[in-house]
């Protein structure tokens with residue numbers, strides 16, 4: 636079984652519409668795909684409606700979190716999309732992203748780049764993120780790639796046009812996800828090229844709060860980081876996933892570039908209590 640548990644669509648900062656994403660997943664030979672757009676479930680219905688025969692859909696989201704002043708991402712799977720506490724927080728975060736996207740666009744416009752909030756908002760089909768601002772910078776010919784826009788010259792965390800967004804304390808987020816009957820997995824814990832990463836003590840605290848697993852195989856993890864994470868996961872009784880974190884053309888990684896072992900996937904599904912099951916066509 637080929638299982639990819641972390642992908643993005645146009646509902647957040649991917650470039651592939653959810654319906655196309657599931658078709659592409661099947662064409663790539665995947666048996667299971669999880670849709671995990673940033674801070675939203677907006678792509679779930681379109682993905683479910685287009686699900687090809689032979690592909691299972693795990694509905695999820697990737698939640699923007701923080702701990703010790705460090706940004707981190709939490710994958711949430713199979714939670715109740717009507718849970719008021721969790722969906723309320725996701726809405727707050729999307730609202731905050733709109734205000735922050737507007738602010739970043741204004742700063743860029745004031746600097747004479749030609750980037751406008753009207754254009755950035757147009758480029759975002761759902762959850763607004765920095766990759767949409769990056770697209771606007773590409774259109775203006777100021778950078779060649781999304782990745783280049785994330786430098787400290789532009790909208791990287793140390794860049795002059797960077798504005799922070801709302802983030803949930805990661806322990807609260809783990810509790811919210813499990814409270815909504817979902818399963819929480821720490822996304823790319825060692826993706827150090829994006830900025831600082833949290834220490835092992837935070838992973839232990841997350842495990843104590845109800846974390847189910849940790850994403851080990853990820854394009855931003857080197858071999859040493861993977862070995863270390865496998866050891867920690869075994870120690871803490873956490874399951875291990877591998878996933879592409881596919882973003883369409885906003886990143887270079889391909890769908891199914893990294894995958895999750897079937898027994899780990901089954902462990903994950905078994906921990907959901909919401910009744911929001913895995914969908915099949």
Ligand code: AMP
Nearest residue numbers: 648763764765766781782785829882885
């Ligand atoms: P935001 O959540 O709006 O702060 O934007 C962060 C998102 O931008 C991440 O989820 C990634 O999808 C993307 N991203 C972060 N760093 C890079 C990079 N160096 N190159 C391309 N995309 C990136």
Ligand code: FE
Nearest residue numbers: 643648673882
């Ligand atoms: Fe993203």
Ligand code: FE
Nearest residue numbers: 697708822823
């Ligand atoms: Fe992420």
Ligand code: ZN
Nearest residue numbers: 641643697880
């Ligand atoms: Zn992601």
